[in-house]
Amino acid sequence: MLDTTLRDGEQMPGVSLTPSEKLDLARDLDAAGVPLVEAGSACTSEGEREGIRRVANAGLDATVTSFARGVRADVDSALDCGVDGINLVVPASDRHVETKVGSDRDAVVERTADLVAYAKDHGLWVEVLGEDGSRADLDYLERLMGAGLDAGADRVCYCDTVGAAGPERTREVVSRLAELGPTSLHTHDDLGFGMTNVHAGLRAGADTVHATVNGVGERAGNVALEEVAVALDRVYDVETVDLTGLYDLCRAVADATGVALPPNKAVCGANAFAHESGIHTDGTLKDGAMYEPYPPETVGRERRLVLGKHAGRAGVSAALSEHGVEATDDELDAVVERVKDLGDRGKRVTDADLLAIAEDVQGRDRDRHVELVDLSATSGSGLPTASVRLRVGDDERVASGTGAGPVDAAVEAVRTALPDDGDLAAFDLDAYHVDAITGGTDAVVTVAVDLSHGDRSVSVEASDADITRASVAAMVDALDRLADAPVDERTAAAD
Numbered sequence: 001m002l003d004t005t006l007r008d009g010e011q012m013p014g015v016s017l018t019p020s021e022k023l024d025l026a027r028d029l030d031a032a033g034v035p036l037v038e039a040g041s042a043c044t045s046e047g048e049r050e051g052i053r054r055v056a057n058a059g060l061d062a063t064v065t066s067f068a069r070g071v072r073a074d075v076d077s078a079l080d081c082g083v084d085g086i087n088l089v090v091p092a093s094d095r096h097v098e099t100k101v102g103s104d105r106d107a108v109v110e111r112t113a114d115l116v117a118y119a120k121d122h123g124l125w126v127e128v129l130g131e132d133g134s135r136a137d138l139d140y141l142e143r144l145m146g147a148g149l150d151a152g153a154d155r156v157c158y159c160d161t162v163g164a165a166g167p168e169r170t171r172e173v174v175s176r177l178a179e180l181g182p183t184s185l186h187t188h189d190d191l192g193f194g195m196t197n198v199h200a201g202l203r204a205g206a207d208t209v210h211a212t213v214n215g216v217g218e219r220a221g222n223v224a225l226e227e228v229a230v231a232l233d234r235v236y237d238v239e240t241v242d243l244t245g246l247y248d249l250c251r252a253v254a255d256a257t258g259v260a261l262p263p264n265k266a267v268c269g270a271n272a273f274a275h276e277s278g279i280h281t282d283g284t285l286k287d288g289a290m291y292e293p294y295p296p297e298t299v300g301r302e303r304r305l306v307l308g309k310h311a312g313r314a315g316v317s318a319a320l321s322e323h324g325v326e327a328t329d330d331e332l333d334a335v336v337e338r339v340k341d342l343g344d345r346g347k348r349v350t351d352a353d354l355l356a357i358a359e360d361v362q363g364r365d366r367d368r369h370v371e372l373v374d375l376s377a378t379s380g381s382g383l384p385t386a387s388v389r390l391r392v393g394d395d396e397r398v399a400s401g402t403g404a405g406p407v408d409a410a411v412e413a414v415r416t417a418l419p420d421d422g423d424l425a426a427f428d429l430d431a432y433h434v435d436a437i438t439g440g441t442d443a444v445v446t447v448a449v450d451l452s453h454g455d456r457s458v459s460v461e462a463s464d465a466d467i468t469r470a471s472v473a474a475m476v477d478a479l480d481r482l483a484d485a486p487v488d489e490r491t492a493a494a495d
Helices: 019-031 046-056 072-081 094-100 105-121 138-150 167-178 194-203 225-236 243-257 278-286 313-322 329-344 351-362 406-417 467-483 487-494
Strands: 036-041 063-069 085-091 125-131 155-160 183-187 208-211 370-378 385-392 395-402 428-436 445-453 456-464
Touching: 019 036, 019 046, 019 243, 036 046, 046 063, 046 072, 063 072, 063 125, 072 085, 072 105, 085 094, 085 105, 085 138, 094 105, 105 125, 105 138, 125 138, 125 183, 138 155, 138 167, 155 167, 167 183, 167 194, 183 194, 194 208, 194 225, 208 225, 225 243, 313 329, 313 351, 329 351, 351 456, 351 467, 370 406, 370 467, 385 406, 385 467, 395 406, 406 467, 428 467, 445 467, 456 467
Parallel strands: 036 063, 063 085, 085 125, 125 155, 155 183, 183 208
Antiparallel strands: 370 385, 385 395, 428 445, 445 456
8 A cells, every 4th residue: 555645635625734743643653554655756856855854753663755847956956855665756647748748758768767766776675557547549559668678666556647537448458457566546536436456456467456535646646545444455455554453544634734624434434333223223222234345443433323314213212222311112203202302304314312301301400510600702813812711510711722623722722721630621522514504794503512521422513603602602511511520431531
């Protein structure tokens, strides 16, 4: 597996990683056991070269490479960064040979052989990528890649640069290249064939896949590393990387790139292990494999029961039990009916909704443990700041915070306001989502948050015309529900 998140993934519009972010993600990739990490394109800028240098000098177990065009200056830039190798891209299709670089086939073959020899003479590992290879004349592509291998390249790569090929074409090309030497696959998803072409290429003799975490990349993106890794493991019993770290890796890349994970995304999407349907929930509670292809723990996740109009008794009962609430049959029937009613009205049923319904049905009163008393936040040309006043138990606590924006500052203020001798300050914000539910500049927004602490989690929504207030209200309500756990359960979670 070769990860190109830090290079091809960063070419996604709107994505730009700092040197520190590149280093952090490279370490995450290395910890997951990714053997090859393409750290960037050394020819791009000094800032990019600084990021590549940091990755190259980090002492990773992975082989660190730089992308290089078919010019000697790019190879020299890569050498200056101290990388272990280069991914040398040369034009393969006539469209790229003649129109893009204004050359001819013979000249490209000769230049490729010279550059490979030059890189190898300087101690670099070399992979030759035939750009737009899926649309190249196959006889010429075979000649070009063969010249690279003859000059000392360690491997060649089949590149479906614009995601234009189907599995039949991939199999045809890769089977020819694999006869020459070690062959990699670089696929894009413009026709939705990214993963299909990976499997076709592996069947045809390729042994390495270029991928990006979460499938980030140009246009429709690259094939997703986590999907390739899980599919190879579960279907073909082929080990690639440490699967248990995949979810944390996906979240780290989503945070760094600012590209949110679609809820229906395989492996790392919010709904990948979520169940709402009564039939599915009941079956899953009886046997986890009933409606899941593999256990969520495989990729470092947990199963989630979601409540809505499709919920059944088994799912509602299990959700109540997770929060330590026991209900009689009649009470459970009443709770299920009200949950379905909320779902029928198009509302997401959060944990806070469920617990409030149960309290009402059972006639229970509860005292709040954490409550928002006051909030102020400022933003503008200066550093965004926020201050909060919370009631925690019998005490009022005031704290302030700074952040990238007013919401971030308010979250930091809330965390600071929580008692040092308690355990709630160690909460994790697992999900944060905003929806505008009215139009215009005075729109009311709904903020949904998922918070967890230890082995407990809770989902809450809050609505307000002020997004910062809605965010803090939702977070404080979630903290209040987490604090409402039995004392022995909170102690166990803290341990």
